[in-house]
Amino acid sequence: MRGQRFNRAVGWAMAVVVSLASAPPARAEENKPPSPRDRRMAWWREARFGMFIHWGLYAVPAGVWKGKKINGIGEWIMDRAKIPVDEYETLVPKFNPVRFDAKKWVSLAKKAGMKYIVLTSKHHDGFCLWDSKLTDYDIMATPFKRDILKELADECHRQKIRICWYHSIMDWHHPDQKANFPKYHEVLKGQIRELLTGYGTIGVMWFDGEWIKQWDREKGRQLAAFCRSIQPELVINNRVGKRHRADGDFGTPEQRIPAKGLGYDWETCMTMNGTWGFKTHDHNWKPTKDLLHKLVDIVSKGGNFLLNVGPTAEGLIPEPSVQRLREMGTWLAANGESVYGTGPSAFQRLPWGRCTTKPGKLYLHVFNWPADGKLIVPGLRSEVKKAYLLADGKRTALPTRRTDAGTVIDVPAAAPDAIDTVVVLEVAGTIEIAAALTGPRADGSYAFAAAAAETHGGTIRFESDKNTLGFWTNAKDWARWDFKLAKAGAFEVRLTYACEAGSDGSTFTVGVGKDLIEGKVEATGSWTKFTTKTVGTIRLAGPGPAKLSVRAKAKPKLAVMNLRSIELVPAKD
Numbered sequence: 174m175r176g177q178r179f180n181r182a183v184g185w186a187m188a189v190v191v192s193l194a195s196a197p198p199a200r201a202e203e204n205k206p207p208s209p210r211d212r213r214m215a216w217w218r219e220a221r222f223g224m225f226i227h228w229g230l231y232a233v234p235a236g237v238w239k240g241k242k243i244n245g246i247g248e249w250i251m252d253r254a255k256i257p258v259d260e261y262e263t264l265v266p267k268f269n270p271v272r273f274d275a276k277k278w279v280s281l282a283k284k285a286g287m288k289y290i291v292l293t294s295k296h297h298d299g300f301c302l303w304d305s306k307l308t309d310y311d312i313m314a315t316p317f318k319r320d321i322l323k324e325l326a327d328e329c330h331r332q333k334i335r336i337c338w339y340h341s342i343m344d345w346h347h348p349d350q351k352a353n354f355p356k357y358h359e360v361l362k363g364q365i366r367e368l369l370t371g372y373g374t375i376g377v378m379w380f381d382g383e384w385i386k387q388w389d390r391e392k393g394r395q396l397a398a399f400c401r402s403i404q405p406e407l408v409i410n411n412r413v414g415k416r417h418r419a420d421g422d423f424g425t426p427e428q429r430i431p432a433k434g435l436g437y438d439w440e441t442c443m444t445m446n447g448t449w450g451f452k453t454h455d456h457n458w459k460p461t462k463d464l465l466h467k468l469v470d471i472v473s474k475g476g477n478f479l480l481n482v483g484p485t486a487e488g489l490i491p492e493p494s495v496q497r498l499r500e501m502g503t504w505l506a507a508n509g510e511s512v513y514g515t516g517p518s519a520f521q522r523l524p525w526g527r528c529t530t531k532p533g534k535l536y537l538h539v540f541n542w543p544a545d546g547k548l549i550v551p552g553l554r555s556e557v558k559k560a561y562l563l564a565d566g567k568r569t570a571l572p573t574r575r576t577d578a579g580t581v582i583d584v585p586a587a588a589p590d591a592i593d594t595v596v597v598l599e600v601a602g603t604i605e606i607a608a609a610l611t612g613p614r615a616d617g618s619y620a621f622a623a624a625a626a627e628t629h630g631g632t633i634r635f636e637s638d639k640n641t642l643g644f645w646t647n648a649k650d651w652a653r654w655d656f657k658l659a660k661a662g663a664f665e666v667r668l669t670y671a672c673e674a675g676s677d678g679s680t681f682t683v684g685v686g687k688d689l690i691e692g693k694v695e696a697t698g699s700w701t702k703f704t705t706k707t708v709g710t711i712r713l714a715g716p717g718p719a720k721l722s723v724r725a726k727a728k729p730k731l732a733v734m735n736l737r738s739i740e741l742v743p744a745k746d
């Protein structure tokens with residue numbers, strides 16, 4: 174390679190210096206025009222599920238070199254087998270993917286329910302799958318002589334699925350990456366310009382190989398600006414920089430799913446077996462059930478799933494991948510509403526599965542079907558208007574009720590879908606979920622806000638405009654808060670409430686378990702004139718998880734009270 178066979182790319186001077194906001198702006202608030210980032214991310218947040226394609230010369234050896242199986246991921250064979258550049262180049266005339274069919278690939282992705290495709294334009298080995306004017310080390314040097322990116326992009330535009338480019342900053346082939354980085358940097362930008370000008374609208378630039386010592390976050394910021402100077406609506410991943418939260422538009426956890434959401438846009442990329450690039454002897458395929466559960470787990474935490482296929486040197490996507498994608502597509506065809514465009518749920522955990530959300534709707538993904546036909550949703554405070562199976566076209570209502578354990582939904586005896594049955598809960602107003610267990614404040618006191626209450630009964634409910642539990646007209650209705658008692662002790666019980674004259678006098682109990690205290694509601698002047706009253710002192714055993722509850726003792730004249738908060742304040746000995 175040193176010069177004779179593939180001449181070096183000749184870059185050209187191009188300096189674009191634009192300062193980018195280092196941290197992505199906050200998401201658009203209600204009633205404000207979306208920020209530029211929210212605007213360009215809108216399709217990506219809707220999409221939730223994409224296809225990663227790792228394809229290149231490495232598909233030829235397919236994990237075997239000189240008769241020896243090479244450990245590790247297939248696309249790294251040049252490194253793992255320590256193949257010299259000129260020896261690796263002998264793969265070029267062997268790469269002739271005559272069975273490559275862009276229409277088949279794109280149709281497979283669409284039928285799988287995938288909304289975007291990310292193809293390796295150039296991986297670390299430096300080989301370009303498109304006809305680049307800046308190097309001869311590309312697809313036109315192979316017997317195939319067709320621009321793969323062009324065929325795939327054209328088919329994606331035809332089938333209305335976003336086409337995106339993976340591009341490696343690290344380049345094992347180009348001598349200037351190590352010897353003369355400024356020169357290589359120009360080639361890098363020149364080739365990126367080719368990728369962003371020759372193939373129509375591109376959804377994402379998915380950078381990689383950013384860990385090289387010659388790369389830094391400032392170069393990343395400038396490269397992102399350079400890309401957006403060509404395609405302003407382009408989405409760019411955080412590997413354009415150094416995988417920091419403030420680099421690019423989204424985080425890129427790889428082969429893992431964060432325990433919780435990342436608090437900003439993120440996408441897990443994952444292989445279906447153990448390798449990104451094709452290997453003949455990697456049969457470690459994840460079952461479809463596992464892949465679907467991963468998709469739902471990721472989306473329930475606010476992420477996207479970029480699932481990889483590694484086509485063969487002939488241009489075929491391996492049959493085990495095809496089978497899994499078809500099965501995932503069948504499930505998504507019936508349940509896609511619970512994935513696309515959904516957001517995360519605030520449930521800390523659900524014993525039977527996951528939850529995704531849309532305004533006014535919870536999609537309960539039941540992996541483990543309740544044997545007794547009672548699906549319990551702990552911590553849901555919203556009033557349920559209707560429950561039904563998502564896959565049930567008639568949306569037959571399922572009975573629901575509130576109990577101490579949470580919202581109970583009567584479901585069919587057997588799970589309609591063995592992998593993931595989605596039960597939809599339509600709720601009144603915003604989705605309210607009891608916050609995680611409350612712990613003590615610095616002074617050892619505990620505060621229990623109306624917004625965090627778990628209400629029980631058909632009347633009592635949280636009124637966000639008044640920040641209170643209101644409409645408490647049924648004496649059987651009550652409210653509860655889960656919390657963690659740090660230590661046993663005596664506490665003053667203080668209630669902040671409002672009650673108009675004429676409806677005062679209701680008696681109530683408040684406390685934990687059998688440690689209760691009784692109180693009587695006094696008039697405060699109106700339903701919105703709140704005052705804090707000390708009801709008395711209770712002694713609580715502890716430490717440990719506890720449930721504070723407040724209940725009416727008798728039918729109220731009109732309503733028990735508008736309850737804004739309860740406090741437990743350590744009593745002075």
Ligand code: FHN
Binds near residue numbers: 248249382442
């Ligand atoms: O080194 C690459 C690897 O080959 C593969 O492309 C993955 C996919 O995200 N990225 C890098 C490892 O983080």
